[in-house]
Amino acid sequence: MTDADLPADAVRTGVWATLGDARTTLALERAGFDWVGVDAQHGHFDDAALRGLFALRHEAAAPVLVRVAANDPTAIGRALDAGADGVIIPLVQDAEQAEAAVAAAHYPPRGARSWGPLPGSRDTTGGAASMPRPRCAVMVETARAVAAVEDIAATPDLDMVFVGPFDLSLALGRDVDDLLADTAADAPLPVIVRACRAAGVLPGAFAGSPERAAALRAQGFSWIAVTTDSGVLHLGSAAARAGLTPPT
Template sequence: MYSNPFFAQWAQDSQMTGAWCTLPDTVAAEVLGRQGFDYVCVDQQHGLIDDSTMVPMLQAIDASGSAPLVRVRWNEPPAIMSALDAGAAGVVVPMIETAEDAARAVSACRFPPQGQRSYGPIRAREVMGSGETEVVQQVACIVMIETAAAMENLDDILDTPGLDGVYIGPNDLTLALGGRPNTTTPEFVAAVDTIQQACRSRGLAIGMHTGSGGAAQHYLSLGFDFVTVVSDAGLLARAAAAELKLAVRPATDAPSSAAAPSQTY
């Protein structure tokens, strides 16, 4: 019997760590998954990934042992249903601002009479081992809270029947509260605390998007249920810049050694 890894982990109060894919590359998705992350998310909203690339990336993530997640382009039923039919264990739906928005996202994840998801789990039935609707609709519906309107309507959004979790988009939420991306303001900190407490009181999982291990550790220490640690493009850029800086530094600054450094590919 299929057991959705998100529901299984959250039921045990286990914290999950994840990686984020914005680049359309199946090998990178698999490599990230094999590092021990609990989930790997394919980002179709801000990433450069279309449906034809999403499917093989989900296959690569499955092969790595991580749980495949998809952030869809928008709160559009066709986008949500395509990701789920392709075998995603859950979807992250951006820019949710009202209870009606949240209900629309949930409805696209559930078959009638609970929702409006059209039946056609082409790859999902193979991944989950069954085409029964009760099995196939065991998917995590996660909505993003990242706007001022969402904060105003937070209680109504979180009271939506069938919602499984919330994912905070820090840059958009900071912008909405008058700050700048990649900064932390008192208003943002207060909003995060409000969201976390509201989720806790309803038994909803709460997640945070970060781009580094240090930031991820902070939110894990606060008790977040799932936290994204790295993004492929950001990780690649930082690592490449750091290695280039080492390569071009003056020879007088480099450690002396008679032996050539080892090569890693």
């Protein structure tokens, strides 16, 4: 996965789905976002909800990536078998764990993923060779991972290093907004972005709000989950109510 067709400073704006509702998620995919993150770690998407989502997704409008619950080959393969375009792997600590994630996402000879797309999830007539290349992102969320980020980013066939700023701020004992605003050369976020650029992989992050998304963009992140599905409802509700508010 590359952004070679985009300007160097282009940002892919994403939305993070947590509510577990397939139709809401598919509506967000068609709402103009560049990508959708589906949360099977801290959201309401269990295995049945993921299968239901992709069973209803007849045409792709934007890449849909599933954050699985753990760096587990079964969870990774199951999300991809259901029809996900890619996976986001939480709490990856070092290059060995990053390699395990990539291997779990790819069929042999690159990886160790077992063949078995869920019936009806994709056209499988051409076998594994005809399947789209899976996108694989690993999350950097701890001090240990930041220290190893150059090696993590250099993992062959890794597409993205994705920052979870809330867990990272907890791990570092810092306020999340202080972390996002820290632009010192040796600060965690600039270190991560430099490692991604050196390795030729995408720097991604969860923002959760437009204000935090702007801070991440200023740091150099290019795939940013601006808000959540419930956040879209809140922002849309505020905009709708504002439209009916008489001028003062």
